Amino acid sequence: MVPPWWQTGDPCLHLAGFAPHLTLSASLPRLKMMRGFSHQESYYQPRTLEKHADSILALVSLPAPGAFTLCLSPPAGYLTMSKVVPFSHYAGTMLLLLAGVACLRGIGRWTNPQYVQFITVLEDSHRIGTPEIKKKLASYNFDFRSWPVDFRWDEASSRSESRGISLLRPEPKHRSAANGFLRSVKKLPCQIVSYVVAHTFGRRVLYPGSVYLLQKAVMPMLLQGQARLVEEYNGKRAKLIACDGNEIDTMFMDRRESSEPHGKKLVICCEGNAGFYEVGCLPTPLDAGYSVLGWNHPGFAGSTGVPLPQNEANAMDVVIQYAIHCLGFLPEDIVLYAWSIGGFTATWAAMSYPDISALVLDASFDDLVPLALKVMPDSCRGLVTTTVRQYLNLNNGEQLCKYQGPVLLIRRTKDEIITTTVPEDIMSNRGNDLLLKLLQHRYPEVMAEEGLRVIREWLEASNAVEEAAVYSAYEVDDDWCLSVLKSYRAERGGHFPWSVGEWGVGRWDPQAALPANQHLRNFEATHCAPLPPHEFRLPWHL
Known part of the structure; x- marks a missing residue:
């Protein structure tokens, strides 16, 4: 849904409407690329005012806890004046300055004809959303948070009818209530540490693609790849x-x-x-x-x-x-x-x-x-x-x-x-x-002790020649195996697990x-x- 302040074409009112959002970055989306141009002209070139203001806002919006703290922390000499000027006044001043920088960036964007053309298409996509408008919007690459929503998880059915999304959880070990409570108390410190590890560096090590600096480094490749698609x-x-x-x-x-x-x-x-x-x-x-x-x-x-x-x-x-x-x-x-x-x-x-x-x-x-x-x-x-x-x-x-x-x-x-x-x-x-x-x-049944040994020997083969040698050594008969599997499915159905090893006793181990x-x-x-x-x-x- 388009915010009410977005309906007007007056750039000043647009900026005024964005005022509540001018904390660390402006809500006007950043335009990155315009497709359909030559390779040299495909990247959006911000003008001087927008470029410098954007650099300042990007610095203070880094996803490091110290970046924002550094911005709002008083300089060393300010500590001696803390009894005279409250810290809240300093923080408020810095926030006003950042809001001013964001306004300057907005002015720089609204004075750029390329950006004005883009923002018009974006507004139409939110307001109208026809396939033709969506196609025009696809020729721009910008902050995805401003992209209109195309599908919601509950569109196919109402929320009350939607099934829950569940994962397979480790089965809990059954113990007496007293022992279970004592073990829970003993495990509490470890569980706290586990939670902190998993939600800080743990998930970042597991999914390095979510790290801001890595995304920043590969962004040119992502833009080129998206343009190609x-x-x-x-x-x-x-x-x-x-x-x-x-x-x-x-x-x-x-x-x-x-x-x-x-x-x-x-x-x-x-x-x-x-x-x-x-x-x-x-x-x-x-x-x-x-x-x-x-x-x-x-x-x-x-x-x-x-x-x-x-x-x-x-x-x-x-x-x-x-x-x-x-x-x-x-x-x-x-x-x-x-x-x-x-x-x-x-x-x-x-x-x-x-x-x-x-x-x-x-x-x-x-x-x-x-x-x-x-x-x-x-x-x-x-x-x-x-x-x-x-x-x-x-x-x-x-x-x-x-x-x-x-x-x-x-x-x-x-x-x-x-x-x-x-x-x-x-x-x-x-x-x-x-x-x-x-x-x-x-x-x-097939994966009994002998069958498991055969499979492990086959897995040791790292190329087609070695695989063929294992097949030859055990005289694997593909046609016979397939005929037995098809007969089993025809007689007993296709739902796994199959007890197919009971058929042809003595032959299924190597097969x-x-x-x-x-x-x-x-x-x-x-x-x-x-x-x-x-x-x-x-x-x-x-």
Whole structure:
């Protein structure tokens, strides 16, 4: 809804209307780029008054606790006068000065014809919101907080009917009431420390893409990547409101009307912990010819909030709802594609929306705890485990086992991030554990002691030649295995787990390599190497 002071065209009244917001920065959105111009002219060039005022406001709005404190703290000589002039007078003076600087910046913007043209389009998008106006607005890149809302999490149904967004929680250990109370009191200091660690540097280490300075450094790349998606692929940017109030920045590329053979399938991309849809894993399915929907984690680029597990699930939920109810895709036409830590939101969505067509996890892991323990000293094992389980519990393996559909895992043979020892030790890759948990859930009889040994031997193979050697040594018969699986499904249905190991006793132990081979593919690369489009394919479906 447009504020009443926005209706007038008088720049002075516009500035007056913004007065309540002129604390650390002006509410007039910052214009970054204007698309449709030559490369040299694409970036918005502020005039002198706006440029210098903006520099001052940017300095005092740094996300460091000391920045604002430094601005309002009296100089050293002022301390001797504290009995004469109250500190509140000094703070009030500084706030007035900042408000004045913000007004000067606003005046600088309103005297720039390019900015006035942009703000007119933005006003029309809030007031009218037609597709033509939205298309004009897409030619500008500016502070996303001023972008009009395109979809809310509760638009498909009323709030009272909307289901809650829940996560899988660690099961509590049952104890007597007295013992439970005493243990809670003893654990209270540790729980306080865990909370502080998780909500300060813990989440920033886990999601470095949410750190302000890193975003500032990669902003030129993000602007260029976003411009490419809009200009070359007719990308449609949208703001979604999640149930926690966070604003989620998304970009949709529609290939349904193109000649691409896969265009009617939508691939929803879940980025890594320092990935953005502008420069992340999104180009892989896009260049492979699929319709693609990308989104940024809470706290990344245009998205607001912080990337904690609950917020991540809330964001993923509204993205799925947007794809179904606004973009018009059926769940069976949606594929989830995740890279690295994005496996958490992808497996959560697959668990929560079981009709999703397929799930592709690239360089992902089963559980965060072993990886967190790898980078922390042994003396902190208890604190690390408690912190992760309580506040940063990325339990991908557990969520994956709740999904009944087709799954493909891509294992990087030179992965240096999700291995617990060294990259050369492929058996320490946590992608192996993700596969084993999936197979043990779906085929518990097959994954008995001997079958598990066969799978581990197959996982030691890091290339096609070694895989073929394992197949040959155990005389794996693909045709026989497939015929048994199809017969089982036809007779007993397709809901996992299957007791298929009871069929053909004595033959399924070595044949366990077939399900493993169908659910996991090796890619000879390090963790951050982009996946080529020809390597992206949908999972095996019986």
